[in-house]
Amino acid sequence: MEDGHSKGSIINGMEGVESKESRDIMMVPKPASSTATCDLLLRVLALILTLVATIVLGVDKQTKLVSVQIVDTLPPLKVHATAQWHYLSAFVYFVVANAIACAYAAMSILLSKVKGLGTMISIVDALMVALLFSCNGATTAVGVIGYQGNSHLRWNKVCNVFGKFCNQVAVSIVLSLLGSIVFLLLLVLKLHRRT
Numbered sequence: 001m002e003d004g005h006s007k008g009s010i011i012n013g014m015e016g017v018e019s020k021e022s023r024d025i026m027m028v029p030k031p032a033s034s035t036a037t038c039d040l041l042l043r044v045l046a047l048i049l050t051l052v053a054t055i056v057l058g059v060d061k062q063t064k065l066v067s068v069q070i071v072d073t074l075p076p077l078k079v080h081a082t083a084q085w086h087y088l089s090a091f092v093y094f095v096v097a098n099a100i101a102c103a104y105a106a107m108s109i110l111l112s113k114v115k116g117l118g119t120m121i122s123i124v125d126a127l128m129v130a131l132l133f134s135c136n137g138a139t140t141a142v143g144v145i146g147y148q149g150n151s152h153l154r155w156n157k158v159c160n161v162f163g164k165f166c167n168q169v170a171v172s173i174v175l176s177l178l179g180s181i182v183f184l185l186l187l188v189l190k191l192h193r194r195t
Contacts, residue, residue: 012059035193039112042186047105049179050132057172062165077104083162091169097135098176101128101183122190125183132180137194138174143169 061084067076085091104124111117146166149157159166 042182043105043109046179048181049175050098050102053175054173057085057166058095061166062162083165090142096130101132106176125186128183139173148190154159
């Protein structure tokens, strides 16, 4: 009887160990759920970066008193000049593109939970990368002319006058560039998941 009782207690003890091990295995997150969490975090980061880039440039405005020399013999005139983001089409393109990317990032957070939309989301992610890189390139080109001017075209630099305005443009370009890199990382994550 003792042998039967001790065998039963050993078996019961072993069952307890096996069930504990199986519980521990069940608690380990699956790779698919960790990639889903990473995907979600990247989408939230893309949303924040593009939103802040849109706001930083969208509220960018600076007014300065500027000296204008009309005729060499007369003293310069003091004129109020204002720099705003909507005065340049590259900046308008930048704000609109980042707003589109921000809205898409918000929608993709909701749509990423729906099965069967993975390919469509990947295609639109690629479009967001292209859109953001193109608007960053256009805005950077205008920004460089603002900082340095262009002697061949006789365009004067303006960032020596509108320093605050140009600094906000630079900050928004960096934020948008980081947002485009996040969308690129989302594409890499999807490719890595499929392989």
